[in-house]
Amino acid sequence: MLRLRWRRSRFTLLLAFLIVLTALVYALMNVSTDTFIHHQEQPRQYGLTNDGQYSITVTGNNSDTQRPMSVVSLKLLRKFNVQETTEAFRHSNGENATDDGAEADTGMEQDGQTSRHESSEQRVKREVSRLRLRPPKSIKYSRGQWQIVDIGHQVYIYSAFYDCRPDIDWPQVRIIAVAEYDVDTYQLCCLLWYRRQRLPDVAEISVIRAGPKISLKNGQTILEQFIFSCRLDANKTDTPTAVSLVAPHNFLLSNLLPVQVPERPKHVIEFGHCVSILYWKQDPFRLVEWLEAHRLWGVGELNIYAAALDNVSDSVLTRYADTGFVRYRQSPGPLDDDDDEYTILLSMSPVINDCMYRNMYRYRYVMCTDVDEMIVPAAPHQNYSQMITAATAAATRANAIVHSYLFRNTYFFLDFGATENEPWYLLSQRSCMTFYFAVHGEL
Numbered sequence: 001m002l003r004l005r006w007r008r009s010r011f012t013l014l015l016a017f018l019i020v021l022t023a024l025v026y027a028l029m030n031v032s033t034d035t036f037i038h039h040q041e042q043p044r045q046y047g048l049t050n051d052g053q054y055s056i057t058v059t060g061n062n063s064d065t066q067r068p069m070s071v072v073s074l075k076l077l078r079k080f081n082v083q084e085t086t087e088a089f090r091h092s093n094g095e096n097a098t099d100d101g102a103e104a105d106t107g108m109e110q111d112g113q114t115s116r117h118e119s120s121e122q123r124v125k126r127e128v129s130r131l132r133l134r135p136p137k138s139i140k141y142s143r144g145q146w147q148i149v150d151i152g153h154q155v156y157i158y159s160a161f162y163d164c165r166p167d168i169d170w171p172q173v174r175i176i177a178v179a180e181y182d183v184d185t186y187q188l189c190c191l192l193w194y195r196r197q198r199l200p201d202v203a204e205i206s207v208i209r210a211g212p213k214i215s216l217k218n219g220q221t222i223l224e225q226f227i228f229s230c231r232l233d234a235n236k237t238d239t240p241t242a243v244s245l246v247a248p249h250n251f252l253l254s255n256l257l258p259v260q261v262p263e264r265p266k267h268v269i270e271f272g273h274c275v276s277i278l279y280w281k282q283d284p285f286r287l288v289e290w291l292e293a294h295r296l297w298g299v300g301e302l303n304i305y306a307a308a309l310d311n312v313s314d315s316v317l318t319r320y321a322d323t324g325f326v327r328y329r330q331s332p333g334p335l336d337d338d339d340d341e342y343t344i345l346l347s348m349s350p351v352i353n354d355c356m357y358r359n360m361y362r363y364r365y366v367m368c369t370d371v372d373e374m375i376v377p378a379a380p381h382q383n384y385s386q387m388i389t390a391a392t393a394a395a396t397r398a399n400a401i402v403h404s405y406l407f408r409n410t411y412f413f414l415d416f417g418a419t420e421n422e423p424w425y426l427l428s429q430r431s432c433m434t435f436y437f438a439v440h441g442e443l
Contacts, residue, residue, distance in 0.1 A: 056162050171232040178226070187205065191246055265362055272303070272359055
């Protein structure tokens with residue numbers, strides 16, 4: 001009986017102790033709450049902890065020290081309705097941002113600043129959903145073909161192609177562009193428009209430099225030639241119909257490029273040719289000789305892009321285009337200054353890349369030279385087909401895998417005088433007879 005009473009008294013004491021302890025904890029929570037409310041006007045910084053979780057740092061007004069609050073306290077902060085933590089809670093709980101949630105963003109989001117953990121692609125996705133973006137009806141053009149990406153910097157886009165070759169790891173949209181040299185800091189994203197989908201997919205671009213830097217006349221702006229790649233959703237069975245470029249700080253769309261799907265013909269041309277930009281005055285006799293020499297050597301089709309070309313050369317190329325041997329396009333550069341050679345040369349790489357993407361399935365081999373360059377088959381080979389067959393056999397003997405061929409370059413200048421025993425109209429042959437002997441026996 002005494003033991004039973006002793007046990008009951010011990011239980012009563014333990015219960016009383018727990019009640020007192022609970023009251024103390026509650027009092028401490030109230031004190032910490034008052035302290036937090038007292039510091040609500042102090043600046044806050046949001047970020048990630050080392051283990052990838054969200055954290056909040058409060059900096060006092062009278063102290064340079066920072067007191068990090070534990071991640072466990074996030075739920076407690078949510079009870080006190082601190083609006084700045086709304087986006088962090090949404091991500092930490094794995095919730096998707098909705099239109100209503102995006103419209104309720106305040107504080108840092110409205111000032112154009114974002115949490116460190118949020119990528120430019122995530123920000124653009126959120127704004128696309130909030131604004132319910134549609135393709136732009138008004139497009140800004142520069143020189144007719146180049147579209148302007150209106151983001152406060154000089155960015156011009158020329159053409160876009162769907163690329164799903166089996167050798168690449170993921171389907172891509174390739175955009176041929178000219179922009180200021182630091183374009184990779186602009187955080188550009190692609191808006192990929194689909195025929196059966198109201199809102200576009202969003203993909204951050206990867207930047208590939210495809211040409212030299214060129215300084216404009218003002219000496220302050222440096223432009224460069226690029227290919228922007230946008231990775232597609234592999235689960236999509238259809239291809240995007242168009243693409244727009246946008247930056248996280250500007251959603252006034254000014255560009256809409258159709259995404260071209262390269263043609264896959266039944267008959268593949270063995271040798272196609274992509275020529276760099278052709279401009280100003282050309283010697284028509286030399287141009288005809290150059291075209292016919294490539295026809296003789298086995299080129300099935302030539303692609304020539306021209307800017308500010310003289311009338312006679314334009315007539316020659318138009319005549320060859322009518323026969324189907326030349327695909328001839330007028331292609332002025334992105335800037336309105338055809339008197340400046342460097343401005344025209346901004347199109348040098350873009351037109352070659354446009355040609356190669358456009359014809360990637362139409363040609364088995366693609367040649368890239370200017371009209372003052374010739375790859376001459378060396379004896380005993382009479383054409384490119386024989387030359388490549390010999391090169392392939394040599395690679396097989398060496399157990400080598402060949403993706404492309406480079407040819408040794410030798411300069412021959414017309415002002416050194418001509419060989420008198422050749423017809424006057426064969427300009428290259430009159431001035432470059434030694435070229436045929438110099439490459440003899442080489443591929």
